[in-house]
Amino acid sequence: MFNKTLLPQTIAREIQTMIQSGELKPGEKIPSQRDFSIRFGVSRASLREALLTLETLGLLKTEAGRGTFVAAAPSGSSGHMAPWRYSDSYSVFDVFQTRLLLEGEIARLAAGRLTHAQLERMENATRTMEDCWARQDLLSNVEADLEFHGTIVAACSNAMLKALYQTVREQIAEAQRQPIPITDPDRMRESVGEHRQIIAALKSGDGNAAREAMERHVRNTARCAGLYP
Known part of the structure; x- marks a missing residue:
């Protein structure tokens, strides 16, 4: 049984393993949130967060009035993006536009400031992204992507920009997950090359x-998410 202090990401990883192993099959309805909460020994709030993450990655699909099911289609160009979970506050276009402004300037100010260890961490994260995509370990793929970008933020010389990034980090992380279900292998190779x-x-x-x-x-x-021509 899971310890209640474990993060939703840990629960999401366990459910991803259940899907990859065939314990949960494509098209199968997953257990109720009550049953899953008891099985993992976690709160429903933590479980819901894990399920939302897996839905964004395209591993689960919620159907109104029916429940949540294992997605029938694998990730790739044939998939469909999940509804944007922050639509009450910001559009996904708003988040990408903010990323352009914020992360571009952060990268400019971080240039020449990263330590050897930080550069190595970014190189390792990029290799991990590549390896995890090949295994379709989507959670680890995105975690490595987040580590790559977070390392650049840590080296930025402007403390206010770093603080601003942290205030929107959850939305940025979701924007990095959002295109995964429609990302084909060619785009992932391009993304790794861009890193x-x-x-x-x-x-x-x-x-x-x-x-x-x-x-x-x-x-x-x-552009992969269909937001730019």
């Missing part, structure tokens, strides 16, 4: 190149 271009610019200390590489990466991800 390596960002690393090269940061390592060289070229702030303008780092900003341009980051903006190109965010724009291409938004």
Whole structure:
């Protein structure tokens, strides 16, 4: 049984494993939230957060009046994006537009400031993204993506920009998950390549190149989500 202090991401990982192992089959209705909460020994709030994450990644699908089911289609260009969970506050377009402004400038100010350990962490995160996509470990793929971007934020010289990033981190994380169900292997390879271009610019200390590489990466991800032509 799970300890109640474990994060929703841990619960999501366990359910993802159940799907990958075939314990939960495509098209199958998952157990009720009550049953899952008892099985994992967690609150319904933590469970709901885990289920929302898996739905955004395209592993689950909720049908009004029927319940939540394991998605029948694998991730890729044939999938469908889940409803944007922050629509009451911001559109997903708003979030990507903010990412362009915020992360581009953060990358510019971080150029030349990352330590060897931080650059290595970003390279490892990029390799992890690639490896986890090949195994369709979607949770770990996105976690590695978040670590990549978070490492750049940590090296930014502007404390206020870093604080601003933290205030919208949940929405940014969701925007990084959102396109996964319609991301095909070619786009993931392009995304990994864009990460390596960002690393090269940061390592060289070229702030303008780092900003341009980051903006190109965010724009291409938004395009994958159907938000830019």
